[in-house]
Every structure is written in structure tokens, then in C-alpha cells.
Amino acid sequence: MNKKVFVLAGDYGYIRQIETTLKSICYHNSDVKIYIFNQDIPQEWFVSVREKMAYRNSEIVDIKLFGGDMRNWSLPPVGQHINFMTFARYFIPSFVSEDIVLYLDCDLVVTRDLTDLFSIDLTNKPLAAAKIIYGLEDRFNAGVLLINNAYWKDKGIQQELINITEREHEHLLEADQTVLNLVMGENYVLLDDTYNFQIGYDQLADSRGQYFIFELPLTPLPAIVHYLSADKPWNTYSVGRLREVWWKYNQLEWSQINSQEELVVKKAKYQALIITGSQQLEQIDYLIKHLPEYDIHILTFTDMGEILRSLASYENIKLHPTVMRWMCRKMIEECDVYLDINHEFKFPDVLEWVQEAKKTILAFDNVANPYHVDQVFPQDNPQAMVDFLKEL
Structure with missing residues (x-):
């Protein structure tokens, strides 16, 4: 049986992200061979992962990518989240023997078996790829x-990529x-967006009013969820969707992968929502401690100060700074109660x-708004609100 061949690339500072992508591949796909292009990932890491992947009849290959001028090539000023290892994909023909190879960035996760993707016909085509942001560009x-490595070798694609980059890298x-x-032009197979669902575009989509993007179905999950842009799910805070999906794979144990244990994203039974422009939240500590069955989501339209950020130490507090207006409305629709x-x-x-979403609004008497409240409680008796929420 031919193995599915993958190439990932990154440095040791990106090892959490590399391993998360790796785990997601291995959970859904057995019989894989994964090349890791790198310059500084320790040998011990490869030895450990190699043993774990063997249970899925899979293997990992350490490619130390030295030589060339990658470190000297300029990166775009708007791409601070981009590392020079982004150019590593140029060198696939030099180190990979197989004819068909799937290159993946390491800011993404795979959510299903990719046999259908590998079966795409690349005859006389150098690669298959999805359009940028759902075809908007x-x-x-x-x-x-999905790279036709045999074609790249035959046509000298690697050297063409290197030559252009040497000449133009300051202007790319x-x-x-x-x-x-530039090199491929229109000579490629167009992939369906499910194989590169660019969820990281959410924040720009909201600012540009491209709300149709938020209506694209996420059930079932796209086959490959790509967290492009600097709004990464592993940041302390992020505003894009499907953050929990990345963390699900990040926290997977290899024993779960090898036993094919069902993956479940745990959620609290109930969701409470607070949208604030102030760091002062009446009786918030009491509510947090006495409502463990509630996830309490705190949204702000700007960055959060230290008082709010310190609440992140509580597991049932979910912080959402600089939240998008679209996401704000969606969370209102999904919450059980508004505090x-x-x-x-x-x-x-x-x-x-x-009010339009028909959600119950609760307040304390010293902070109640003048517009509409469904139930007001004495600020010196927060247990009364807790009791109401438990009954609700």
C-alpha cells in the first residue's frame, strides 16, 4: 500500500504548531510518511515521535535544510507571523523521492481522512491548490x-522558484x-475550499463587511482548517472562529491517536454573556466561583486591561478582546443569558x-441600564442572582 506523503516545515520555535498539525494528520490518516523540513529540531524529538507514529504504520523523516540563501531573502513587512522557513517548500524535489506530495503549513489542522485529496489527477499539472480566501482574489x-513532484523535477520548477526569489525577494x-x-500562472488544479478553509481571514472579513464568509457551513468541519493571518488560535487571545478545534488536536495524547479514541470538545452546560467597555464588573468573582456550570464569556470591542485579563485564570471565564461585531451578534444568539x-x-x-434575540437580561441594582432589564438583584446579595441562574 502506497503511503500518503506529507511535507511540513518550521524551526524549533514552532514545534508546538508542527506537532499539532502532525497529530491531526495521524489521528485521521494511517499509512503516512511525513517529511519535516527544519534546521534545528533536536534528534530526540524525532526519535520519540517516530516510535509513536509506528503504531499507525507511519513514519517521520528529519530533513535538515541547510545551504541556499533562505535566511537572506526578505519577508513582507505585513507578515511578521511569517518565518524564512516558508521558502522551504521550494526544495521538495531535492529531498523527497515520491511523485505526489502534500505540502502543509503548520498553522492548520486536518480533520478527516485525505484519501480523496490524494486521488486527484495531477497529470501534466504542477500542483493543486485552493484560491485565496474563498475565491475573493x-x-x-x-x-x-498537492504537488506533482515528478513534474517539478522534470520541468526544473525548483530552480525557477529560486532564481525569481534571488532576483525579486525585496519586492515580493x-x-x-x-x-x-507567478511560476504556475493558471496551470494548476483548483481545490475545493474544504481542503484549505482559510478561517484566519475572519477578522478582515468582518472589517470589510464580507459577511457571506460567516455563512459558509462549518458542519461537518472542513477537511483542512487553515488559521492564516496573525490571529492564531494559540495566541493568548484570538477573535477568529474554531479556536477550540486547534486546541483539541494540540492537547491530544499519542495514546488517543493510536487507540482512535473519539474526540470531544467539552463545553459547559450553559453560556452567560457580558459585553463591556469597563473593567469593573459587579460581583464577577462571586459569580465565577458559584456558577461552575456556566461558561461566562466577556466581550470587549477594544483590548482588555489587566483586571479583565487576570480573570483568565478561572476555567469558566472566556475572554474575547477586540471582538468582531459579527461575532458579537452570533454569541448573543448562542448565549443562554445576558449579564x-x-x-x-x-x-x-x-x-x-x-432583546431581539429574546435573551434574558439580568443586572444588579447599582449597575442596571436605563433601557431594559428582565430581572434586577440587590448588589449586596449576589447569591440571589446565582440562585436564579441555577433555576434558569
């Missing part, structure tokens, strides 16, 4: 590339992605959205 995203708006699009417990300014439009 007429070029492909280079984070997922999207680093290697610009070069790959209007912030001091200072209230958001009339937010409270109107909460």
Missing part, C-alpha cells in the same frame, strides 16, 4: 499544495506565495440585539 493560497508582497503564483453587570457606559445597540 484570483490567485491560490500556498498553505496547502507575499514572499514565496507570490513566486509560486448586564458592567459599570460605566452601556451599549444601547448591544442591548437591543440581546
